[in-house]
């Protein structure tokens with residue numbers, strides 16, 4: 001299908017973009033990579049009056065280190081993230097998750113800010129940000145703020161961003177050097193949305209879990225965090241931890257839907273199994289190394 | 290509905306045109322630039338038939354607005370073969386290895402392969418991953434995987 005008519009403006013600065021958002025309150029959409037928005041336009045599931053293109057804003061894309069964290073600019077392309085040495089070194093789970101995002105051709109356009117702004121519950125980036133405790137840097141005409149990821153996802157495709165606010169970067173705080181990073185997803189075909197997806201990070205010191213981050217995608221109305229399982233892991237010895245028990249606890253904090261692709265019970269069962277197996281393998285490999 | 294003046298280089302030729310905001314790059318390339326080698330299968334980013342090279346990388350032209358290509362350099366399948374008809378090495382490999390049947394998905398496939406093997410030699414796994422961005426209803430991909438093997442490791446300046 002063809003998109004319904006709309007106006008198009010190019011923003012040449014973040015200030016300009018958020019002012020345009022404010023001017024067209026509620027009737028404008030930001031155009032980043034467009035790999036989800038343009039299909040929604042073509043299917044007429046989205047019919048904004050104005051598209052504000054943020055691709056030409058200088059300095060909005062880019063990956064940099066600052067203050068014990070890795071800052072990724074909103075319009076940084078997914079394929080840039082996939083091959084970036086800073087991301088590989090400091091945020092390996094993000095690099096690995098990127099390999100599951102769409103396809104090579106869509107990753108050449110798709111951006112991290114676009115994905116986090118859309119907040120698709122079955123997408124890789126929102127769950128990765130949640131598992132790793134990222135912060136969302138956002139700008140409105142009146143203020144710049146950072147939003148803690150726990151406060152960011154409010155519902156399906158619904159975030160804490162105000163109508164006149166845009167994401168300028170995602171900030172991923174460092175985890176300890178030898179953290180175990182896990183990204184796994186079960187999908188029917190490569191590039192499809194996951195039926196069940198897991199992103200996790202585990203810091204182990206002296207054989208004991210000291211920090212844990214567990215995020216799920218495709219497992220609820222938003223990306224889901226297993227806060228109780230994270231807390232339960234702290235202080236447990238990695239060698240003898242009851243992973244089946246932790247997996248059950250982790251799944252209790254999810255809320256999967258039944259749809260044409262899989263029912264909720266299936267997603268829960270598969271989620272618990274992959275958690276137990278993949279986390280167990282990763283810990284086993286660490287012991288062997 | 291806004292309309293915009295754009296200037297792009299398509300297959301080495303500069304084109305100035307007036308485009309409606311909602312016009313996709315795919316429709317611009319087919320309708321205005323006359324590059325009907327850009328195949329449009331789904332019009333919403335699923336099939337990969339419309340893949341072209343924009344500023345050096347493979348993208349789905351149905352997921353870019355024509356107005357966004359202002360100032361960009363675009364290559365379509367029409368640009369691959371030499372003027373005397375000599376096939377591009379990707380086209381030759383597709384032909385030799387039976388990488389196509391009806392040919393509908395083929396222009397997209399060859400543009401992806403041309404993009405990722407330009408100036409570097411990805412391994413066969415990386416090529417296979419990039420091929421997963423194309424739906425082919427005919428071939429079962431076996432021929433294309435042979436193409437991937439043949440192109441993998443073949444360095445091109």
Ligand code: FES
Pocket residue numbers: 328329330331332333334335336337338339340349350351352
């Ligand atoms: S026509 Fe563009 S991906 Fe199908």
Ligand code: FES
Pocket residue numbers: 388389390391392393394395424425426427428
């Ligand atoms: S050759 Fe017919 S769709 Fe691929």
